[in-house]
Amino acid sequence: MRLKRQWLLLSLLVPSLAAAHDLECEVSINEQSTLVVREYPATLTFRQVVRNIHPTLPSTLQEATDPLLEPLGWSFTPPPPVAIPVNDSRTYEFSVTVESLEDCARIGQVPPSESVEFTDTLQIGWDQGMATCSARVQCVPADTFVCDDTLYVSSSAGTSTELMPLDPTTLATTPVSSSTGFGYDAMGLSHIDGYLYAISNRNLSGDPIPHVVRVDRVGNIEDLGSLPELAGQEWIVGTIMEDGSYVIGSFLGSQWLRLNPVTLEVLGQGTLPTTTPTAWAANPLDNKIYGYQSYLARMSVFDPYTGDFTVFGPVLGNVGIQPCSCAFQQDGTFLLYCYTSDPTVDALFEVDLVNGVATLLGSTPSLAAGDMASCAFPPAQGATPAVRPSGYYMIHEAALERCLASGPVKLGLLPAVVTKEDALRLLWSSPAFTLGGEHRSEEQAARHALARQTLTGVCNQRLFGGTPELQRLLLDTTTTLGRTRAMSRLERHLGEANGRGLDVALPFSLRGRATPSHALEQLQPRSSP
Template sequence: MKLVNGYQTFNITSYPTTINFTTVALNSHPTLPSTLLTATDPLLEPSGWTFTPPLPQSVPVGGNLISYYSYTINSFEDCVALGNADDDPTTPGPLPNASFTNTFFATWDSGTAQSSVKVTCQPANTLPCDSSLYYSDSALGLPNTTLSRMDPATAALTPFSSANMFYSATAFNHLDGYIYAIDNTLPLKNLVRIGADGVATVVGPLPELNLLNTYPAGTVLADGTYLVFSGPGFGVIPSYARINLATGTVISSGVAPTLASIFDFATNPVDGQVYGYNQVTHRLTRFDPNTGDTTDYGPIGPPDGITGLPALYFTVTAAAFDASGTLYVYGSDLTGLIHPINTLYAVDVTTGTFTPVATGAVSINGNENFASCPFPSPLEKSTTRNEGFFKTHEQAVAACLANGGSIDLGRMGVVNSVEEAMGVLWLSPSATQQRVPRTQEQSLRVKLGRQSLTATCNSRLFGASTQPGIDRARAVMDSGSREDMEAQLNELRALNDKGARYALPMSFNGGPASASHALSIAREPKNSL
């Protein structure tokens, strides 16, 4: 069996990145020991890979030999070179991404075996296609735009980049990992691209776009084309355009046949349609990217907090979908007599229900947009958090237990409550509460228990593929050797760390971090070490 950072597939988005290969030679014979004669890895051997321990080696029934090797990918070009050197005709594959396949070959006294892993690489400046919610804010007519990450649980902003240009219609392209926007600074409209370094780069002019128009609404469709819209206003002709981001050219455009004012819209990954809020009719609307037509539906506006009647002053300036098909918008506060744009809402596009999520910064410019990536690739869907996150986020642990019940940690006991979970997460590997030193075996069991609990919550809350690693960890906790426990500990750590760089799902709220309170309620399970 071959693993890379604990998985059979791994995605690299920054350089240099060190990846850890685990090679496991398993004796699958049901009754007899087997002899591992040779072990080869043609792709990595030129870089120094060897199987340890030296071969041949006899492997008992149910036993295995494990070899570790670390390799550093210094650049995107390294990944391309490995893809050209492997035996897989599908690699390195078409740009913008590249990949390589690493295969391990083993010969036994009773036959042969092989196992492969695949590593995919993205160009260095691309952004991860995850649940990040980007918020752009620009002053009308002024060459100054800021881009921030918004926390969908609190609407708090973390600055990401700034640019000396007036851009809007921000949208994330899931096919190449860049945010795109329209620079509305006169005299020409320009296509702008923003990568992981935060730099806003002009790709090229878009002479087909109306000179007098400002294009506030933008979204990337499922096929990777970029749709922008400019609604009615003084001297403005309602118009739309569809842009090929690979070539930076307009492939279709036209005048909108229906009266609509949409400050931002977004593509629903569930049905592929474009949704926004029509400020003219105060209703949700579906936008046809082929004709520019709009179809309003649902009730008129959300009700305000005073009369319960539709709030006709309600304004939506930013819109984005998450991967589940929930629409998030930033709009007016629905309570009180003054109605600033400062509230994040979750919108059910089927029923038209607006649910307040959080209150954030007050918008004074009225030129804001969201950019999100609701079409994550299979390699980037798995969000995870390590044990440090769960030991300080009690609400996340409570949600984990509510989502699947008790957690069986084998020799560590059964976790039935948040307090017991915290007891495991804060348990010292070096000594008991009575300050009795733990043996090396006991220390490894404590560490494996923490990682197993963490992996279970990553699986329940975020859908991470951690269950096989959890099962192996429980087995070696009960009866494994020190070497086996160390191997499983490294594997679980890699599993729990793999998706740590990806944003938490927009609909998830793990609560505030509180180390002191979490530690104060920690209680060890009854059968813990």
């Protein structure tokens, strides 16, 4: 009897001892749990609240950590240990200024991309317990170029470059941005993402190899890095093709490269049979590059997909043997901007590509050696097209049925996805295990993850039209079969491409009901996708 009473006493005592301290936390950023930053600079105020939720006793906060903010000088104030009375809390605010999208990625400790997202997590500890709480920041581009017929010219000297719109009627220029760290050339303005891509042949990084840079409308420059293929050449011409690939040409070696400007993958390369044109631009009407052969004073046309290169038309005597730059208008008008025999004056011509006649539009005081770019191809729907990540397809069976109605989706070495059930089995199984519960090897996991993104990408194309970037990456999936690292890299790029249009609403006809539990019921672990 006595023993029983002791047990009773103990059982009453133990829970209260175990919960002698009890805390919870809360994080908000500018008073929101998910903050979207669209303008820069922006001030982010992280508000962290630690609350005592013990009904009758004070609780002592023993530890507070925030791995994201600690490198920025954060330390919870008042510093632990701190006793928090009943019904009370401690609030700490910490502010950070985000200068740009790139800066947002730096603060978030994530790779720079077009939409940077990161999570801030506060972890608190007390005697016999811990808790975490989180909030998210999403940074989107401040200022991409509006894809219209604006002509942009650059004026570059050494490691400095000024970028300015050129009015083809008045030939007036208005500086929009300048850089002292990157002397860039070979510009191409992408209708896919609204950024201007260029090669910085000279910069302050100390790297002798030229770098690919990305410039936004307000002049922020992101150094995208270098490639061994860029070494030893000065890249003077650049243009964006209809599929968003970036084609550049070098001055002395007459070399050309076709790049994916986002991933810096080399999609094609070669050497031109003659000197590189000093000006080239992709024609929106036939997706070929038209250039001016300065030493011949004639026009050329180049197809970077076949390597075909032809010089055509008469000698343009009124343009002469001068370095030029050029750009297309969206209606196919070809504009050529050249030095003249007078070193203080530049001239703008319109060249008729059918009869090869150059018409002088006007002249203007000379700019330093530069390039010209325009957004020649119409932007895809004026904005990012809607695409959805694999999570969408996990729970939208009708979307999967519509996607597969136009045929099976081939997945390289893995079996093709034929039925909705095949697709659901692939989407709902993780890279870690098969549906049957077998561990996947590292290689199998990479193959599975890539297959999931491939199915998602193909369905994005079939249902929503997809994007040229997606099309290009899906082409790569058909050739990437082997190495785990290559598969993982491609999987990451595809994942980004599949997630890029998440903020864009779907067309009404494609909105369907999400049915997660029903989708899960369709899984039958008879095979192991």
